[in-house]
Amino acid sequence: MTTTVAGDSPYTYTPVEHILLNCGSSDNSTASEARIWIGDVNSNYLTHSQSQIQSSLTASAVKQALTVPRVPFTDARLSLARSPTHSPSLRAKNSNFNASLNADADSGPTISREYCVNIEEDQRLNITFTPSPNVSNSYAFINGIEVLSMPTNLYFTPVDDPGILSIGRQNLYRVVNSTSLEMVYRLNVGGRTISPANDTGMFREWQHDSSYLKEYGRMSFLPFNDTIKLKNTVIPPYTAPEDLFRTARTMGYNSTLNLSYNLTWQFPVDSGFDYLIRLYFCEFQPEIIQTSDRSRRILWSGGKGVPVYKDYAISMREGTEKKVNLYVAIGTEPRRWKTSYQDAILNGVEIFKISDFNGNLAVNPAPLPPDPPTIPPPGQSQNSKGNRTKIISVATDGVAGFIVLSC
Incomplete structure (x- = not known):
């Protein structure tokens, strides 16, 4: 050693x-x-x-x-x-x-x-x-x-775990030990870049998210709370650095405006692979107290100041382009009576490419600099018949998060 x-x-x-x-x-x-x-x-x-x-x-x-x-x-x-x-x-x-x-x-x-x-x-x-x-x-x-x-089962599915939600599929998805993962994006949403030295001991870098934010995101709010005492009762403290959960990006408190768009990030990825997407949440704003104040984040975590994450799998195997855009979007609960604030929050994002059936992570030939084809990011409306972008809700019962697949 x-x-x-x-x-x-x-x-x-x-x-x-x-x-x-x-x-x-x-x-x-x-x-x-x-x-x-x-x-x-x-x-x-x-x-x-x-x-x-x-x-x-x-x-x-x-x-x-x-x-x-x-x-x-x-x-x-x-x-x-x-x-x-x-x-x-x-x-x-x-x-x-x-x-x-x-x-x-x-x-x-x-x-x-x-x-x-x-x-x-x-x-x-x-x-x-x-x-x-x-x-x-x-x-x-x-x-x-x-x-x-790294800690056992930090990213791989435990043996006794049935799996994670697979977008567009009925069966749950398991990231088994025989697969390999390539980290493609790791973001501190709403905060500054967290250097490897300030990680939890695994020396991961968490980049700021502004480069991937779509136009509407420029209207977002950047709350922070550097005094709240975090309670790691749901996930181990080594899962992500504390600084990740002290900053975030939200839509703000203009309910009318928030209902008209989604807060969206665009990630160019290699086609032909499945991806593991991990979204981090932590309620730390003083005005958010009850479970009904902002969707179901507090109910997810078990309390205010309790970090939590949700994992999703999505397939990007369709299409002929080498690069496609993967959208991650959060939006407010449309039923006003469900929450006190028509708002949404996100603290961090990790995206991993999952090796294919042959154990391969490569794209041949090597990736080239040109940008992937541009596809309009998702809005609140999902009724356009001519739009080839599929918007899929990644959670139920009032949790307004979306992972968007462009294909």
Whole structure:
């Protein structure tokens, strides 16, 4: 086991395994958040066969942009030739992964990909990077690898759990241990970006949501409560950082206006896959007291200041486009007598791509920068016969949340 954080841990979760590998480096380096990355040169993590046949080489950046962290992006390990894998392994499943195109598509100088896989006690975790066989003179490279164990069933469905609601399907959906997950979006709705160092111990980054908000969302309100004492009686405290539940985005208290639109976020995703969507809620506004004040959030959580989440599965397998838009929308309860406030609230969103029947997470060829086809976001009205956007309620009995599938 590698110790990467000095001193007493301030986090609510302490991973059993936490490995930070600075690929291409022979030294240990301390990152800006005080975590120690160990060099993979002559380490036990680079397989013996790789070291013997010298199928890879190391490289260091001559210069870096000031916005790029020195660790682990200064050094890299590059392949010399395409080599096969013989043992069971976790592959990034991006066989045609183009770092330059992905960096352009992500609008940033660095690329980070996060995957969740289940490893049994008698199994090894092998991570293999292979150059594309379809591109001449291609090579694989990697700057850093972080391996961190997470709590059991944090995202996977427990054995004794019947499953989660599957949008557009009658049967419940189970995210079983044999599948792999790729994190595609993780947002702190209504708040600032939460850095990995301020997560619960799993070093996840929660980005602010404004880039994904549709036009009507600009009219939303951003309440916050930095003094409320959160009560983790429904979900474990390590599930998400406390800061996520102290900020939110709401529609406000103009009932007439709120009934005319949905607060909507647009997420471009790869077609051909199922997705796990997790929505976080926590009532913290002083004026919201009774269960009837704003839909059923308090009833869900068991009380004010109690964080809760709801999971949904949705299929994006239809259509021929490589990229499609997934909409997440919240709206107010239309029956005025059901609630005191015609309002809705959301604290956070996580979206994961689920591996297909072949265990694959890749889209071939690699994703390109152009935006996906634009489809109008959903409004309150659902009566248009010519609109190919399907609006599906993701909860019942007055909970006005929508996950919208564009296909």
